[in-house]
Amino acid sequence: MDKPRPLRMDMIVQRQLDVMSTGNSAYLAIFLRAVKAAGVDIRIVFAPMRSFGNRPWMSVHPVFSDLATEIVVPSSLRIAGRYWSLSPQVWGRFLVRIGKAVLNRIGARPVIHSYLGDPLRAGEARQVTQIVARRGPDIALAEYSSLGPLLDALPDVPHRGILLHDLFSLRAEQFRQKGREPDFTEVTRDEEAQRCRSSTANFYASKNEMSVLAPLVPGANAIWLRPDPPPYSAGDGDPNPHAVFLGTRHAGNIDALHHLIDDIWPRVLERAPDAVLKVAGSICADLTPSQLQTAGVQPLGRVDDLGSLSGSNAVGLAPTRIGSGVSIKVAEYLMLGMPCVVYPVALEGFLDSLDDLVVRADGPDAFAKEVADLIVDAGRRMRLSEKGLAETPERLSNRELIDYFRGLHPRA
CATH class of the missing domain: 3.40.50.2000 (Glycogen Phosphorylase B;)
Incomplete structure (x- = not known):
């Protein structure tokens, strides 16, 4: 009897994965380690423009390269381990960011909007879903609710999910409560739940946020992604308290x-x-x-x-x-x-x-x-x-x- 092939998962991301020092990168690595431990074959698919952020080059941290069997960065060239965008839009954002950095140095303090909470524009979304559909994975996983609408275009993928590091709706509420202006596009809880409408399973970094959103998405499994940090080797440390x-x-x-x-x-x-x-x-x-x-x-x-x-x-x-x-x-x-x-x-x-x-x-x-x-x-x-x-x-x-x-x- 032939051994069944491993499940194939496409992990769709919209940000750079070049460092492990951020909380969302640490959580993504925890999630992918667990998925790999379950015997799933992982491919990471980057959104071709959004993922580069405000600079036209990026690299992928070895932790993610080791967890994935394939890295897909559309509309880019790979030179000496670094991906260079071929998108004029990305290069244009880079020039704008340089201008804002100059203004910041002279004390102007321009607002830098975070696009992490915004759904991809139609052309970029279509490019990503076509890449995923061509492979025909068993699982399509989007990172953040803002990428949830991509799953609408992947009905033939039997298992569709979203990794929710945090909820933009709750984050906005907490910013407002503290008198702070959110640096991202605000959504309501119902709007965020609607983004998850095509998901069959949602993975929550926060157990509290799972209790908030899961009842609004009753058709999807709700699973808490525990932080599960690795055991650290004991160091000498400072002997003084x-x-x-x-x-x-x-x-x-x-x-x-x-x-x-x-x-x-x-x-x-x-x-x-x-x-x-x-x-x-x-x-x-x-x-x-x-x-x-x-x-x-x-x-x-x-x-x-x-x-x-x-x-x-x-x-x-x-x-x-x-x-x-x-x-x-x-x-x-x-x-x-x-x-x-x-x-x-x-x-x-x-x-x-x-x-x-x-x-x-x-x-x-x-x-x-x-x-x-x-x-x-x-x-x-x-x-x-x-x-x-x-x-x-x-x-x-x-x-x-x-x-x-x-x-x-x-x-x-």
Whole structure:
């Protein structure tokens, strides 16, 4: 009897995948690892113009190259491992972005709109769906609800899904609640659900957002994509107790970091004058000159080996006030063996899954007190560290997702 061929999946994306330091890239890699573990053959298909963003070249990170059997970047040339766009529109956007960068340097602060929440224009959408249809995959997977309408043109693909890193409708609501102007096109919850009308399964990075949208898309399976960060190798770390903030550059992290340094950290120093706060990741670029001079603040920039920050002497901080998707930093802190202090918003994407593994605090005074207390209490730090390391992997396992893909059947 012939062995059945593996299922074939086309993963449709609309952004560059050149770094692994962003939350959405980390989540996409987690998703694709789970899919591959289920025995599915993966092809990544890039939208030919949108994916290049504001520059006419891009590369694909080795993590994604290794997970996929094929990378498709239409309307491009590959030269020395880098893809160069042949689209005049992409080159035009590049020139506009250069102009905005000049204005930014002279203090004009032009608004840079994020197109991640916008559906593809008709011509680009048609090009993408034709590429997918020609292959005839068993599964077509779109990244973000904004690509969901592409599935309307793929009725012959038996299994169609959307990877929802976060919901644009909820993100917009949270921005407005905090008095911030969204940098993306706003949609309502009903409009976002309508984008998912042709999906047979939706994969949610946030358990909370799954509870919001899934009832509006009753015809599709709803599966929580747990953050499932990899086990980190233990590093030597700093033997002195200290606080850590991990973050990439996006509005929620920027707000959290500025709030931490401006409102919380002075209160920590009142209780622990020698306390140290290490800031790791691309978020360091958003520290203001005055924040860089704040006592105890140490910007590390990008850290290639997060294991070097691991251990019970590092207290992970997540004073998140603007939440969307899931705060992957909380999972990373736990997998790094860090005790961590969080605002409740940082846990919303997990619902109650991690409540007993972290220290919750409401407001800057309570947060500062918990941080200062942990810095001086080695025994409590160790207990939280050991509990997080022991229980997080099982709670954030993606066995449900793997089993779902293993249960699918190839198209005839």
